[in-house]
Amino acid sequence: MSVPGLQLTELNVCPSCRNCHCPLPSHSEQSPPKLTNRCEWRFEVGFSESVEIKILSGTAEILGTELPLGHKYTFIGTKLSIYTHHGCVLECRGSPSVEYTAEETPIPTYTNLHFALSKLRLQASEQNSTSTSTPPPASGPRMMIIGPLDAGKTSLIKFLTGYAIRQGGKPCIVNLDPREGVLSLPGTLTATTFSTIMDVEEGFGTSPTSGPSLVPVKLPLVYYYGFESPEANPRLYKKLVSRMALAVMSRLGEDTDAQSSGLLIDTPLQFSIPQNYDLIQHSVADFSVTTLVVVGSERLYSDMLRRYDTPTSSISVVKIPKSGGCVDRDESFLKLSRARQVKEYFFGEPKRTLSPYTMTVEFSLLRIFRLNDSSSMSNTSLLPGGLDGVDLTTRLPLLERVNPPTAMLTHCVLALLHCDVDDPVDVMAEASVMGFVYVVDVEEQKHRMKILAPVAGRLPNRPLVVGMWPEATGSLVG
Numbered sequence: 515m516s517v518p519g520l521q522l523t524e525l526n527v528c529p530s531c532r533n534c535h536c537p538l539p540s541h542s543e544q545s546p547p548k549l550t551n552r553c554e555w556r557f558e559v560g561f562s563e564s565v566e567i568k569i570l571s572g573t574a575e576i577l578g579t580e581l582p583l584g585h586k587y588t589f590i591g592t593k594l595s596i597y598t599h600h601g602c603v604l605e606c607r608g609s610p611s612v613e614y615t616a617e618e619t620p621i622p623t624y625t626n627l628h629f630a631l632s633k634l635r636l637q638a639s640e641q642n643s644t645s646t647s648t649p650p651p652a653s654g655p656r657m658m659i660i661g662p663l664d665a666g667k668t669s670l671i672k673f674l675t676g677y678a679i680r681q682g683g684k685p686c687i688v689n690l691d692p693r694e695g696v697l698s699l700p701g702t703l704t705a706t707t708f709s710t711i712m713d714v715e716e717g718f719g720t721s722p723t724s725g726p727s728l729v730p731v732k733l734p735l736v737y738y739y740g741f742e743s744p745e746a747n748p749r750l751y752k753k754l755v756s757r758m759a760l761a762v763m764s765r766l767g768e769d770t771d772a773q774s775s776g777l778l779i780d781t782p783l784q785f786s787i788p789q790n791y792d793l794i795q796h797s798v799a800d801f802s803v804t805t806l807v808v809v810g811s812e813r814l815y816s817d818m819l820r821r822y823d824t825p826t827s828s829i830s831v832v833k834i835p836k837s838g839g840c841v842d843r844d845e846s847f848l849k850l851s852r853a854r855q856v857k858e859y860f861f862g863e864p865k866r867t868l869s870p871y872t873m874t875v876e877f878s879l880l881r882i883f884r885l886n887d888s889s890s891m892s893n894t895s896l897l898p899g900g901l902d903g904v905d906l907t908t909r910l911p912l913l914e915r916v917n918p919p920t921a922m923l924t925h926c927v928l929a930l931l932h933c934d935v936d937d938p939v940d941v942m943a944e945a946s947v948m949g950f951v952y953v954v955d956v957e958e959q960k961h962r963m964k965i966l967a968p969v970a971g972r973l974p975n976r977p978l979v980v981g982m983w984p985e986a987t988g989s990l991v992g
């Protein structure tokens with residue numbers, strides 16, 4: 515039971531000395547969990563708890579990132595595992611809501627996949643070092659991971675990224691899943707070149723902020739999609755994927771190391787649904803994918819084999835089992851996780867607090883656009899124009915001006931785009947993102963709104979776009 519207002523939670527009573535009222539942490543300190551070789555210690559931590567973990571001896575890693583001895587890691591609102599190749603002893607302070615040791619783990623399979631990719635990287639690198647042509651002729655593996663919901667796609671990407679970095683690689687991570695933001699907010703598609711260690715407490719790490727960080731920050735290229743699923747607006751989704759592929763390819767062409775390290779592409783669960791296989795086709799073509807990895811679905815694997823494992827295709831299709839540690843995340847967990855991502859973008863996290871800046875802006879100085887949801891036009895055959903077989907969704911503009919802004923925007927996140935306010939809406943929709951602002955309040959009567967921005971200064975004269983994802987959060991201010 516907690517005390518209202520003080521957010522104090524009841525002390526966990528130690529099971530070994532029922533009445534002593536000592537919190538579990540001190541006891542877990544006395545008997546630290548010991549892991550034998552090739553074991554995973556899986557744990558889950560709620561959003562109202564925190565767990566501190568330290569490796570006391572041996573070797574251990576979290577999704578491919580090695581944990582140094584004696585460093586304290588703090589986890590809040592997460593579901594993870596610590597794996598050891600050779601055994602380790604760890605200290606755990608706090609009480610995870612779930613924790614157990616698993617001897618059956620897919621990590622050796624992940625490791626084999628890493629070494630297969632590593633061989634391809636080495637071949638590309640050797641070829642590039644002997645060639646003088648620009649751009650470098652050989653590319654490392656371009657791998658796309660597909661699979662159903664919570665199959666462990668993102669975890670496998672993190673693992674392969676961690677191992678590639680440990681071998682001195684510079685893989686480019688492309689996130690095509692708008693449900694979760696990688697180094698950005700949910701609702702975005704991103705591409706980031708990773709050459710330094712990931713922050714295991716934060717998932718992939720942190721993007722540039724105005725605060726100091728122990729782990730080197732990464733600079734992502736961000737596009738705003740603004741919906742939860744690619745099915746909500748397939749036209750915009752495909753445009754952004756093509757735009758991103760173009761930018762990524764030209765970036766890799768300028769960097770031989772990144773070119774040899776190749777791509778790791780994460781995809782949303784909708785790719786695994788048969789009626790959306792054209793999304794796989796589109797992304798495979800745009801990114802010139804060479805390896806398609808299917809996680810946790812026999813049917814999807816067999817469908818992909820039929821499509822891509824043909825004598826004329828140069829794509830290899832690989833099957834990877836779903837990890838027993840993958841947990842279904844319920845909607846409330848995911849919602850809290852998204853709200854935390856938005857809050858951390860503006861206010862930082864306990865180890866690195868940020869000071870956002872609140873400003874009041876007149877409506878006349880703002881150009882706000884709303885993304886159109888083309889799924890609302892799916893019944894076009896019932897409309898007069900739909901009878902001639904023309905898809906009316908292609909006639910719907912991608913963006914629509916919100917003028918004047920209404921109270922509906924309160925507590926929404928707006929993306930500030932890298933383009934001109936007078937550009938055509940189709941150009942705007944494909945522009946990359948400069949940053950995000952949060953609408954604190956809309957004063958309709960006074961024709962102005964209060965905005966929270968991550969840095970101080972005048973809002974640039976650029977278009978602001980609002981979508982449906984991430985959904986409006988509760989108030990971040992006050």
Ligand SMILES: Nc1ncnc2c1ncn2[C@@H]1O[C@H](COP(=O)(O)OP(=O)(O)OP(=O)(O)O)[C@@H](O)[C@H]1O
Pocket residue numbers: 554556557592593594595661662663664665666667668669670691693781782783837838839840841842843
């Ligand atoms: N070995 C493991 N031990 C503990 N938790 C794990 C393990 N592998 C994955 N998880 C957790 O399971 C959840 C689902 O995994 P992950 O995000 O990798 O799946 P996904 O297929 O990318 O999901 P989505 O379909 O939502 O994109 C995550 O919370 C992840 O941290």
